Amino acid sequence: xxxxxxxxxxxxxxxxxxxxxxVTDHDLARLLDAAVHAPSAENRQPWEFxxxxxxxxxxxxxxxxxxxxxxxxxxxxxxxxxxxLFEDVERGATGGIATAPVHVVVxxxxxxxxxxxxxxxxxxxxxxxxxxxTALGLGSAxxxxxxxxxxxxxxxxxxxxxxxxxxxxxxxxPARPLGRPRRDPFGRHTHREVFGVPW
Numbered sequence: 001x002x003x004x005x006x007x008x009x010x011x012x013x014x015x016x017x018x019x020x021x022x023v024t025d026h027d028l029a030r031l032l033d034a035a036v037h038a039p040s041a042e043n044r045q046p047w048e049f050x051x052x053x054x055x056x057x058x059x060x061x062x063x064x065x066x067x068x069x070x071x072x073x074x075x076x077x078x079x080x081x082x083x084x085l086f087e088d089v090e091r092g093a094t095g096g097i098a099t100a101p102v103h104v105v106v107x108x109x110x111x112x113x114x115x116x117x118x119x120x121x122x123x124x125x126x127x128x129x130x131x132x133x134t135a136l137g138l139g140s141a142x143x144x145x146x147x148x149x150x151x152x153x154x155x156x157x158x159x160x161x162x163x164x165x166x167x168x169x170x171x172x173x174p175a176r177p178l179g180r181p182r183r184d185p186f187g188r189h190t191h192r193e194v195f196g197v198p199w
Contacts, residue, residue, distance in 0.1 A: 008135045013181040015139025016092025018100045018172030027136055028102065031171065034132035040121035046113030047125045050105040050157050060156050061105070061168060062098020064146040069093035073145055093145055100139075100170030104129065105153070111162040122166050129169060139174035142167055 032049055040046060052058055073093060077086060106126055108118040126142055133140035146153055146168050153165045190199040 003135050008131055011180055012131055012134040013178055014092075014141035015170075015172075015174050015178065016088060016096040016141055017175035018096070018139060018170065019175050020099075020101065021173040023102050023138065023171055023173070027138065028104075028171070030136065031104075031129050031132045031138075035125040035129040038124035038128045040124070041113060041117035044113035044117075044121065046109045046118065046121050048107040048109050048163050050107065050159075052103040052105060052157070053101065057156060058100070058103050059098060061103050061146055061153070062095065064149045064153060065097055065143065065168070066094050068145040068148045072148075092141070092143075097141065097143060097168075097170045100172040102171040104169040104171055105157060105165055106167045106169060107159060107163045107165050109163050118164070118166065126167055126169060133171055137173070138171055139178075140169055140171045142169060144168070 028051060032051075035049065036045065036047065052061065069090065074090065077089065081089065106122060106129075108115075108122050110118065113121055130140050130142060144167050147165050150165055153159075154163075157165070159165065187199040191197050192199060
């Protein structure tokens with residue numbers, strides 16, 4: 001029996017530490033099938049997914065994440081994130097994410113979809129992938145640090161010029177269970193008719 005949708009939505013959160021238990025192609029196919037059922041601008045479906053299992057290639061992606069964090073991400077986030085979250089992100093960026101047995105590099109084919117609508121087309125697919133991972137008990141996270149080195153990432157994956165990397169989603173069985181994410185109640189950020197009229 002499938003888990004309740006609303007339960008999945010309220011349990012989905014970023015995982016940055018993974019066990020070495022393998023992820024089957026069957027499970028990945030379920031994630032990717034969920035991803036391609038997302039909406040996209042003009043139904044162009046500009047997404048391309050590169051599933052990376054090779055340990056050397058995953059290590060290279062992990063190195064791009066580490067570089068991005070150490071060259072600029074760390075100082076940008078220092079003081080912006082609560083200490084525990086900062087430390088978790090740092091552990092993930094400097095090695096934890098690289099240990100995921102699978103990296104799904106989400107790309108956009110700008111020949112098939114407008115560059116202006118890449119985000120509105122590709123990120124719903126990423127969200128579907130993240131929710132599907134949660135439904136199966138897998139850990140995942142939306143990361144974009146490595147995309148700061150788009151040319152290196154494209155070369156590593158042999159991407160043609162019209163296919164741009166947009167995000168890296170590590171996928172694996174969680175190293176430890178995580179509780180539900182902490183979120184403000186929706187009413188704190190919801191207005192009736194005009195801004196400032198509380199829900």
